[in-house]
Amino acid sequence: MTSITLNNGVSIPQIGYGVFQIPPDDAQRMTVAALAAGYRHIDTAAGYQNEEGVGRGVRDSGLPREDVFVTTKLWNADQGYDNALRAFEASRSRLALDYIDLYLIHFPVPQRRLYAETWRALEKLYADGMVRAIGVSNFKFPYLDRLLATADVVPAVHQIEVHPTYQQAELEALTRSHGIEIEAYSPLGRGADLESETITDIATRLDVTAAQVIIKWHLQRGRIVLPKSASVARLAVNLDTDGFELTEADLTAIETLEQGLRTGEDIETFDVPA
Numbered sequence: 001m002t003s004i005t006l007n008n009g010v011s012i013p014q015i016g017y018g019v020f021q022i023p024p025d026d027a028q029r030m031t032v033a034a035l036a037a038g039y040r041h042i043d044t045a046a047g048y049q050n051e052e053g054v055g056r057g058v059r060d061s062g063l064p065r066e067d068v069f070v071t072t073k074l075w076n077a078d079q080g081y082d083n084a085l086r087a088f089e090a091s092r093s094r095l096a097l098d099y100i101d102l103y104l105i106h107f108p109v110p111q112r113r114l115y116a117e118t119w120r121a122l123e124k125l126y127a128d129g130m131v132r133a134i135g136v137s138n139f140k141f142p143y144l145d146r147l148l149a150t151a152d153v154v155p156a157v158h159q160i161e162v163h164p165t166y167q168q169a170e171l172e173a174l175t176r177s178h179g180i181e182i183e184a185y186s187p188l189g190r191g192a193d194l195e196s197e198t199i200t201d202i203a204t205r206l207d208v209t210a211a212q213v214i215i216k217w218h219l220q221r222g223r224i225v226l227p228k229s230a231s232v233a234r235l236a237v238n239l240d241t242d243g244f245e246l247t248e249a250d251l252t253a254i255e256t257l258e259q260g261l262r263t264g265e266d267i268e269t270f271d272v273p274a
């Protein structure tokens with residue numbers, strides 16, 4: 001599988017398996033299945049409440065630890081320097097892993113004004129070798145700029161919602177201008193974008209599925225992509241993207257599908273702890 005080299009030299013598999021909404025009891029089985037299907041990158045979060053199952057799945061897979069790239073994320077209630085250090089340790093012990101590959105601030109929670117301080121905690125975890133890379137998620141304008149103004153370590157990735165009907169092109173350009181890689185979550189628009197005629201026409205022409213077309217669009221545009229599926233068969237299909245290429249005309253046709261259709265949370269109002 002193709003990998004991308006992050007701004008600190010760490011290599012990350014370009015397709016990851018996102019386990020948002022995978023129930024805790026299924027996380028172990030699905031993680032094992034994804035790794036058996038060929039995934040080498042699993043994306044979880046404290047907020048998904050399935051870290052234990054993911055950790056068990058990574059261990060049960062029989063793969064060497066260094067062959068699997070594991071991301072988790074700091075939950076909103078745990079922002080602040082000391083809280084973040086404690087929350088990291090709690091995530092690490094739920095996953096039961098010695099180190100985490102990538103640790104992200106899940107949401108900026110701008111109302112609390114704690115994300116710069118929280119970032120210092122992530123910088124310490126990185127300096128101490130507890131994590132191989134650190135990054136942010138959902139830091140739309142102006143939060144990414146504000147973070148960069150005080151950060152010593154430039155985030156390695158920015159994980160945001162990106163799919164054909166919600167591309168966040170300006171945020172992607174701003175992010176990349178700082179050498180930060182984009183990780184696309186809800187890359188299929190939670191399944192809704194698979195219905196687009198533009199996508200299905202390309203899929204028919206290339207004799208692949210609509211999901212493969214959208215995933216290939218992300219890959220060819222240089223994003224790390226985190227498709228989800230509760231089906232082991234579809235997980236395997238989503239990884240099978242090597243045997244075809246989209247033309248530049250296909251890529252730009254997909255880019256005309258932008259409609260501002262956000263499916264995820266509005267970060268301005270989302271779950272701000274008291």
Ligand code: A2P
Pocket residue numbers: 163185186187188189190191192194209211212226227228229230231234235237238
């Ligand atoms: P399912 O879990 O039944 O496979 P996103 O990654 O953008 O959040 O999209 C996830 C949605 O897309 C889920 O509803 C998932 O359904 C569906 N999905 C994922 N992969 C495929 C695929 N290869 N074919 C059809 N639907 C898919």
